[in-house]
Each structure stands twice: as C-alpha cells, then as structure tokens.
Amino acid sequence: xxxxxxxxxxxxxxxxxxxxxxxxxxxxxxxxxxxxxxxxxxxxxxxxxxxxxxxxxxxxxxxxxxxxxxxxxxxxxxxxxxxxxxxxxxxxxxxxxxxxxxxxxxxxxxxxxxxxxxxxxxxxxxxxxxxxxxxxxxxxxxxxxxxxxxxxxxxxxxxxxxxxxxxxxx
Amino acid sequence: xxxxxxxxxxxxxxxxxxxxxxxxxxxxxxxxxxxxxxxxxxxxxxxxxxxxxxxxxxxxxxxxxxxxxxxxxxxxxxxxxxxxxxxxxxxxxxxxxxxxxxxxxxxxxxxxxxxxxxxxxxxxxxxxxxxxxxxxxxxxxxxxxxxxxxxxxxxxxxxxxxxxxxxxxx
Numbered sequence: 001x002x003x004x005x006x007x008x009x010x011x012x013x014x015x016x017x018x019x020x021x022x023x024x025x026x027x028x029x030x031x032x033x034x035x036x037x038x039x040x041x042x043x044x045x046x047x048x049x050x051x052x053x054x055x056x057x058x059x060x061x062x063x064x065x066x067x068x069x070x071x072x073x074x075x076x077x078x079x080x081x082x083x084x085x086x087x088x089x090x091x092x093x094x095x096x097x098x099x100x101x102x103x104x105x106x107x108x109x110x111x112x113x114x115x116x117x118x119x120x121x122x123x124x125x126x127x128x129x130x131x132x133x134x135x136x137x138x139x140x141x142x143x144x145x146x147x148x149x150x151x152x153x154x155x156x157x158x159x160x161x162x163x164x165x166x167x168x169x170x
Numbered sequence: 171x172x173x174x175x176x177x178x179x180x181x182x183x184x185x186x187x188x189x190x191x192x193x194x195x196x197x198x199x200x201x202x203x204x205x206x207x208x209x210x211x212x213x214x215x216x217x218x219x220x221x222x223x224x225x226x227x228x229x230x231x232x233x234x235x236x237x238x239x240x241x242x243x244x245x246x247x248x249x250x251x252x253x254x255x256x257x258x259x260x261x262x263x264x265x266x267x268x269x270x271x272x273x274x275x276x277x278x279x280x281x282x283x284x285x286x287x288x289x290x291x292x293x294x295x296x297x298x299x300x301x302x303x304x305x306x307x308x309x310x311x312x313x314x315x316x317x318x319x320x321x322x323x324x325x326x327x328x329x330x331x332x333x334x335x336x337x338x339x340x
Contacts, residue, residue: 009339012334012335013258029313031323032309032312032323034323036216036312036316038326038334039209039326040213040216040217041339042333043210045334046206046209046210050206061210086183088183140199143199143200143202143206144199147332147336148333152329153201156205156209160208160209162317162318163212163215163317164182164184164208166317169215170181
C-alpha cells in the first residue's frame with residue numbers, strides 16, 4: 001500500500017471493465033465483478049487514509065484495532081485466541097500485533113488467573129490513552145469525512161452486513 | 171491473508187463496535203466507522219475467495235488483473251507506467267507483477283515502436299488463454315455467487331463509485 005496519488009483517470013475504470021465484461025458475453029457476471037473490484041479499490045483508498053491518520057500516533061490499523069478491542073472489554077484484557085476470533089484475523093497477525101504493542105508499552109502479556117495455559121493480552125494505561133487519541137483523529141479525519149450522505153453510508157453497512165452474514169462472519 | 175475460517179461469532183462485531191462508539195459519545199462517527207470496518211472486512215473475505223479460485227490457475231489477483239488489462243487492449247500491450255495508473259497500484263507492484271508474469275510466460279517486455287525509452291508489457295497467447303480460463307472460474311465461483319440480490323450488488327457499486335469519484339479516482 002502506498003501514499004502515491006496518481007492523477008484521476010478521465011473515466012471510471014470499473015465501469016469500463018463492466019462494459020468489457022458485457023462485450024465478452026459475461027453480462028451476468030458484470031455486476032458482481034464491478035462490486036468485488038469496487039470493494040477492493042475502496043479498501044485500498046480507505047486503508048491508505050486510515051494508516052496516514054494513524055502514522056503520527058505510531059500505530060497501524062492492526063495495532064489500533066487491538067488496543068481498541070482490549071479497551072472496550074470490562075477487564076482490559078482478552079485471551080490471545082479470542083482476539084483473533086473477534087478481529088477476524090489469523091493467529092499469526094494477532095501475535096505480531098501483540099508483540100509490537102508490547103514493545104511500545106501499549107499492551108502486556110499476562111497469565112490467565114485460573115487457566116495457566118492461557119495467555120491474555122492486557123491494555124496498559126498508555127495503550128488506553130493512545131487508543132482514545134487515535135480514535136479522535138480517525139473520527140474527525142476519516143469516519144465523519146467520507147464524503148458520502150448518511151443514507152449512502154448506511155446502505156453500504158446494511159448490504160455488506162448481509163454479505164458478511166452470508167459468508168459466516170456472525 | 172489466510173484461508174483460516176474461524177467459527178462464526180454469535181453477534182455482528184461491527185454492530186457491537188457501533189454500539190460502543192455511541193456509548194462513548196461518538197455517535198456522529200459510528201456509521202462511518204461501521205462503513206470503513208465493513209469494507210475492510212468484506213475486502214478480506216473477497217480477496218481470500220478470489221485468491222482461492224485463482225490459485226489452481228497459478229495466479230494472484232494482481233497478476234490476474236495485469237493479464238486481463240492487457241488482454242482488453244487493442245494491441246495486447248501497454249506502457250508499464252500506464253498500467254500502474256489503470257490498475258491504480260504503485261509502480262513497484264506493477265514491476266513485480268510483470269516480472270512474475272514474464273517468468274510464467276504470460277507477459278513479455280517489448281520496446282515501444284517509436285519511443286525507445288518506453289517499455290511495454292505485452293500479453294502472450296498463453297497469457298490470454300489463462301486470463302480467459304481464470305475469468306470463467308471467477309465469474310462462476312465468485313462474481314455470480316456473492317449471495318446478494320442484483321439490487322444490493324448494484325447499490326454497492328453505485329455508492330462506492332460516488333466514494334471513488336470523491337477521492338480522485340476518476
């Protein structure tokens with residue numbers, strides 16, 4: 001992912017791809033192709049924007065999600081295995097994020113009180129404070145600045161929730 | 171990205187995050203947060219699915235997009251610099267994809283007929299054939315199998331096009 005901003009194209013490349021799909025006799029698949037390509041492209045734009053806002057806080061999106069998740073729990077801690085399920089990422093990604101956050105003093109590993117084989121990640125006061133500050137930046141510079149109407153934002157959330165539910169997310 | 175499929179959560183983690191946002195006094199930013207997180211998550215699911223379908227064809231999504239783009243041109247070729255603009259990816263990613271495709275015999279580098287300083291990537295007959303086969307797989311296994319109504323698919327494409335346009339894509 002990069003911060004390179006190429007010049008706008010004089011046409012919508014996804015609409016152009018749809019036209020090509022129809023021309024090749026794949027009209028039935030054209031809307032799905034356009035939807036998949038749109039999600040890929042918008043994710044790329046959003047991730048670039050989010051990481052740009054998080055960089056001054058010395059956070060990546062993965063580490064931000066980790067400290068936010070822990071901050072939201074009653075005890076400020078969660079078993080590593082449950083973090084993966086909640087953030088819907090691979091155990092290796094959880095380990096990496098916890099390692100980095102631990103080195104930054106945002107999270108520490110603690111043994112589970114009753115189950116010695118379970119390791120918890122616990123957010124530190126510094127982690128909580130940074131999570132709050134980073135959220136304020138993201139709220140201001142990304143989440144309330146998407147440039148879409150409330151109606152459009154809610155439509156995306158609703159339709160993508162149907163997709164996520166249909167793909168076993170919840 | 172991984173093919174690990176965790177068990178479904180008993181609740182929608184994005185709806186839960188929205189609730190937390192509202193509880194913390196960030197109600198205004200909650201829909202935008204939910205939209206951004208939804209796009210990130212759906213992209214992850216889709217990329218996993220697309221790469222799963224492309225793997226038997228020995229392609230990644232980046233390489234698939236490259237050979238499709240070239241197959242769609244009149245001459246089957248395009249300057250490397252224009253490929254980056256069209257696929258909206260960093261020049262380094264274009265170089266990597268062209269390198270890998272060249273090693274696989276799907277693409278070759280050729281000098282521009284009139285401008286010697288410009289290098290073109292040209293799709294080979296094997297590249298065209300593979301692009302077609304991979305597209306048939308993607309059309310069947312992903313693009314026509316999203317599990318969403320035509321209306322939902324079109325709504326996503328339409329709203330995300332407004333977002334892309336607002337962010338300088340075209």
